[in-house]
Amino acid sequence: xxxxxxxxxxxxxxxxxxxxxxxxxxxxxxxxxxxxxxxxxxxxxxxxxxxxxxxxxxxxxxxxxxxxxxxxxxxxxxxxxxxxxxxxxxxxxxxxxxxxxxxxxxxxxxxxxxxxxxxxxxxxxxxxxxxxxxxxxxxxxxxxxxxxxxxxxxxxxxxxxxxxxxxxxxxxxxxxxxxxxxxxxxxxxxxxxxxxxxxxxxxxxxxxxxxx
Amino acid sequence: xxxxxxxxxxxxxxxxxxxxxxxxxxxxxxxxxxxxxxxxxxxxxxxxxxxxxxxxxxxxxxxxxxxxxxxxxxxxxxxxxxxxxxxxxxxxxxxxxxxxxxxxxxxxxxxxxxxxxxxxxxxxxxxxxxxxxxxxxxxxxxxxxxxxxxxxxxxxxxxxxxxxxxxxxxxxxxxxxxxxxxxxxxxxxxxxxxxxxxxxxxxxxxxxxxxxxxxxxxxxxxxxxxxxxxxxxxxxxxxxxxxxxxxxxxxxxxxxxxxxxxxxxxxxxxxxxxxxxxxxxxxxxxxxxxxxxxxxxxxxxxxxxxxxxxxxxxxxxxxxxxxxxxxxxxxxxxxxxxxxxxxxxxxxxxxxxxxxxxxxxxxxxxxxxxxxxxxxxxxxxxxxxxxxxxxxxxxxxx
Numbered sequence: 001x002x003x004x005x006x007x008x009x010x011x012x013x014x015x016x017x018x019x020x021x022x023x024x025x026x027x028x029x030x031x032x033x034x035x036x037x038x039x040x041x042x043x044x045x046x047x048x049x050x051x052x053x054x055x056x057x058x059x060x061x062x063x064x065x066x067x068x069x070x071x072x073x074x075x076x077x078x079x080x081x082x083x084x085x086x087x088x089x090x091x092x093x094x095x096x097x098x099x100x101x102x103x104x105x106x107x108x109x110x111x112x113x114x115x116x117x118x119x120x121x122x123x124x125x126x127x128x129x130x131x132x133x134x135x136x137x138x139x140x141x142x143x144x145x146x147x148x149x150x151x152x153x154x155x156x157x158x159x160x161x162x163x164x165x166x167x168x169x170x171x172x173x174x175x176x177x178x179x180x181x182x183x184x185x186x187x188x189x190x191x192x193x194x195x196x197x198x199x200x201x202x203x204x205x206x207x208x209x210x211x212x
Numbered sequence: 213x214x215x216x217x218x219x220x221x222x223x224x225x226x227x228x229x230x231x232x233x234x235x236x237x238x239x240x241x242x243x244x245x246x247x248x249x250x251x252x253x254x255x256x257x258x259x260x261x262x263x264x265x266x267x268x269x270x271x272x273x274x275x276x277x278x279x280x281x282x283x284x285x286x287x288x289x290x291x292x293x294x295x296x297x298x299x300x301x302x303x304x305x306x307x308x309x310x311x312x313x314x315x316x317x318x319x320x321x322x323x324x325x326x327x328x329x330x331x332x333x334x335x336x337x338x339x340x341x342x343x344x345x346x347x348x349x350x351x352x353x354x355x356x357x358x359x360x361x362x363x364x365x366x367x368x369x370x371x372x373x374x375x376x377x378x379x380x381x382x383x384x385x386x387x388x389x390x391x392x393x394x395x396x397x398x399x400x401x402x403x404x405x406x407x408x409x410x411x412x413x414x415x416x417x418x419x420x421x422x423x424x425x426x427x428x429x430x431x432x433x434x435x436x437x438x439x440x441x442x443x444x445x446x447x448x449x450x451x452x453x454x455x456x457x458x459x460x461x462x463x464x465x466x467x468x469x470x471x472x473x474x475x476x477x478x479x480x481x482x483x484x485x486x487x488x489x490x491x492x493x494x495x496x497x498x499x500x501x502x503x504x505x506x507x508x509x510x511x512x513x514x515x516x517x518x519x520x521x522x523x524x525x526x527x528x529x530x531x532x533x534x535x536x537x538x539x540x541x542x543x544x545x546x547x548x549x550x551x552x553x554x555x556x557x558x559x560x561x562x563x564x565x566x567x568x569x570x571x572x573x574x575x576x577x578x579x580x581x582x583x584x585x586x587x588x589x590x591x592x593x594x595x596x597x598x599x600x601x602x603x604x605x606x607x608x609x610x
Binding site for chain 1: 214216513516518519520522603
């Protein structure tokens with residue numbers, strides 16, 4: 001999968017970017033490479049990832065996904081891209097608090113007809129959230145919810161995994177476990193990664209670091 | 213699981229309220245329609261029984277018109293009437309232009325009376341016309357009399373005068389003596405009763421006889437008629453009634469009462485239908501608001517599911533399924549209630565000897581289907597737009 005950005009910039013950031021920023025230039029993300037987007041708060045990390053995901057449209061410039069202009073995707077085509085090519089870990093997690101952790105993980109299997117087998121319990125075991133599976137997500141801690149959100153993304157089909165500050169609520173030990181699992185899954189799927197973080201350090205393999 | 217997710221935040225109270233409103237609106241509309249169609253079909257059957265398609269019309273007689281020509285129908289007026297879409301054909305009543313009298317003898321007693329004749333084309337007369345024929349040179353003249361005249365004689369005149377009652381068959385075999393006055397010269401002819409008519413309350417002779425006799429005995433052509441026999445498609449059609457009223461024409465036909473009844477019923481039915489439609493519209497509006505509110509209540513779920521790659525159509529289906537299931541229940545309930553009431557009404561009407569049509573009218577079922585389709589189509593558009601708005605595909609949900 002190939003994602004190209006040409007002179008793209010979120011409209012709210014116009015006029016407030018520094019000369020050395022990567023905004024408003026040509027950028028490219030090619031799977032299976034892994035990218036880390038580093039920047040301080042308010043520099044547009046989340047905006048960039050949401051632009052790639054097609055959920056943010058208030059930008060100038062052009063984004064192409066495998067050569068096609070993203071802003072011209074129909075709702076169904078966008079849905080297909082999100083279901084099959086691009087998994088996303090949202091900064092605000094976007095879990096369903098009224099469903100159990102297991103139901104949250106199993107939901108996409110139901111909707112997209114995925115064959116997950118024992119992957120849910122295996123992955124949950126790896127990240128130490130097995131006990132959380134029968135509990136409603138609404139009562140889990142933020143750290144537990146963050147791990148469930150990472151698992152939900154890893155369980156679906158994708159060519160690029162996009163993660164928006166995915167370890168912000170995890171301690172070092174749990175970051176390491178999550179990083180290892182993500183590395184393995186990326187390798188097994190031959191998929192790429194675009195991840196945002198406040199710092200350059202990441203608990204998983206990164207090919208390229210970009211600064212906004 | 214997606215349905216559980218999307219429908220978990222629903223508040224049933226408003227849905228129940230909207231459902232009750234819609235049930236009331238649908239029921240009232242279907243009741244009105246069924247009653248209207250039943251009434252129309254009842255009138256049609258009744259009219260078929262009493263030769264409904266013929267009206268005898270004349271101009272209203274006033275002080276001024278009594279001796280004037282204005283009580284007669286001009287050729288233009290006849291043509292105008294014949295060209296109405298509700299009219300099949302128009303025939304003029306021809307009347308005798310010469311004095312005539314008739315006498316009958318029974319032993320040494322007899323009776324005589326001044327007579328008048330009328331004629332209309334034979335194809336517009338009811339009854340057996342086998343003997344109702346006349347050719348130039350025939351000595352005997354066939355006459356048709358209204359059945360009521362015989363009853364009037366048998367039960368009115370005969371008992372009071374000490375005359376015997378007669379059967380239709382006996383009367384048909386008797387011969388009358390006619391005296392026709394041909395410009396002062398009496399001409400005598402024999403006449404006999406060739407049959408009876410229910411449709412036309414007049415003494416009828418063959419049309420070709422009266423045409424001949426008016427020319428030969430009165431020396432006159434045929435005058436413009438003062439009465440017309442009009443064949444109509446549907447005498448309960450208020451358009452006929454309105455036409456007659458607008459032109460100051462009169463008809464003593466029973467079926468025009470039906471037209472007045474039909475007019476009144478159409479008006480009442482129309483008012484009820486408008487009330488039903490307003491209730492239905494308000495209920496559907498309430499449903500529409502409820503659906504839009506449901507989408508807003510589930511905005512987080514819908515937006516998240518779209519972000520996770522769920523197609524908008526996959527989200528659309530659970531909402532439509534719930535609404536369709538509810539509407540099937542409401543329409544089915546309204547039809548069931550209507551059917552039960554109809555059965556009860558049929559048996560109640562049967563006790564008074566009124567036979568209403570069996571079962572529900574086709575128009576009622578088609579209307580139910582149309583309500584269902586219209587409701588689902590409008591809701592589907594609203595839900596689709598709402599989902600697209602939440603997914604960020606459009607800028608406004610309205």
